[in-house]
Amino acid sequence: MDWLRPGALVALLCTGSLLPVSSAAAQGPQGEGEEEASPEAGAPEAASPEDAQAAQQAREHFRTGMEHFEGRRFREAIHEFQLAAALVPSADLWFNIARASEELSDLPSLEQAVEYYRRYLRDRVDPPDRDAVEARIASLEERIEAAREAQLRRPDTGTLRIGVETEGAQVRLDGQPSGETPVPAPISVEPGRHRLDLEREGYVPFRSEVRVEPGVVTTAYADLVPATRYRAVRGRRIFTWITAGLAAAALGTSIGLGVHARSRADEDLSDGRRWAAISDYVLGSALVLGVTSVILYFVEGRAVGTERIGPDDEPLEASRPRPGAF
Known part of the structure; x- marks a missing residue:
């Protein structure tokens, strides 16, 4: 056994080497007057x-x-x-x-x-x-x-427990909403394979297939990974604002000198012209400084590095600005 x-x-x-005996050999004894069967009649035939x-x-x-x-x-x-x-x-x-x-x-x-x-x-x-x-x-x-x-005694359903450390993730089971993490209680499902989806803004979506056996508690562990996002790090406009301040000061000085030149011209024409020339010189400096501050605004404001930000828009790490950014 x-x-x-x-x-x-x-x-x-043995099968196939011999065939059943011929019909003549299978018959009983010969009757009187009948011819005796040939000796070959009872011999097995080739398959x-x-x-x-x-x-x-x-x-x-x-x-x-x-x-x-x-x-x-x-x-x-x-x-x-x-x-x-x-x-x-x-x-x-x-x-x-x-x-x-x-x-x-x-x-x-x-x-x-x-x-x-x-x-x-x-x-x-x-x-x-x-x-x-x-x-x-x-x-x-x-x-x-x-x-x-x-x-007959076997349970018709299985139990799925979802373990996720990240809170606030949307849970979908076979495409249907099943609440948010942390899932408070196990979910009763039909036996077989089920698609589990977890999504939260700022994290890489989690996709998996879980097999649930009838009468068995199956635990699915999911680890949501923060999505990799970057943002530009702008340079500080230090010289822009210094130059703009100097331009504003020069403009104010030029205006003041112009007023003073006009008042002096009433008393002494040559003295008034001298102050007017100084006012024009300072005004030209103000214009040059103003144009320079505009240029510096765009030069210093360009991106000098990047930083990786987390799901809550908090910087995780940043690259240092290049020394030659300015």
């Missing part, structure tokens, strides 16, 4: 090429099935034994199919094992191990009944 039946191979080796080819194919399938069984590839072994039996039926092949099916242990395979053990007892002439096979059938039927009862 612990191994396969090599007798199937013996039957396959037809088709029968020999079928027997050869069956032997190959049987040997392949034995190799699969020894390698514990039981489904492949069953397939090869069934192919051999389709070509040359044999009770020992039924036994081998039953043994391989029994090794698979799932409910359909156990039911198949019982079926083929019964075929073996039906087709084998006076099987020497009938009592052992019948006891095996009874044991398998008990296992089948227990498996069926276990299926």
Whole structure:
């Protein structure tokens, strides 16, 4: 009961080498007046090429099935034994199919094992191990009944627990909203695979597939990673505002000198002209400083570096401004 039946191979080796005896040899004694059957009439006829080819194919399938069984590839072994039996039926092949099916242990395979053990007892002439096979059938039927009862008691749903450290993330299960993190209680779901999505602004979206078994609590751990975002670091406009201040001061001084030059021109024309020239000179300086401050505004205000910001727009790290930015 612990191994396969090599007798199937013996039957396959014999099959195809001989055909059944002729009809003349199968008849009873010759009656009076009838010609005696020729000696060759009872001799076995050579197998037809088709029968020999079928027997050869069956032997190959049987040997392949034995190799699969020894390698514990039981489904492949069953397939090869069934192919051999389709070509040359044999009770020992039924036994081998039953043994391989029994090794698979799932409910359909156990039911198949019982079926083929019964075929073996039906087709084998006076099987020497009938009592052992019948006891095996009874044991398998008990296992089948227990498996069926276990299926009836098996829970119809599973439980999914979601573990996330980041708060405020939107949870979606199979595309349907399921609240925010932290999820207060486990979720009851149908057995099988489910798509889990977690999203929060400023974080890389989390996507995963979770398999839930019936009656089992499955925990899915998710680690939300902050999205990598950068912003430009602007230079400080120190010289811009200094130059603009000097330009404003020069403009004010020029205006003051112009007023003073006009008042002096009423008393002394030459003195008034001198102060007017100074006012014009200072006004020109104010214009130059004003243009320079405008240029510096754009030069100093350009980006001199970048910084990575977190989900709450807080700087995480920044590159240092280049010394030659100005």
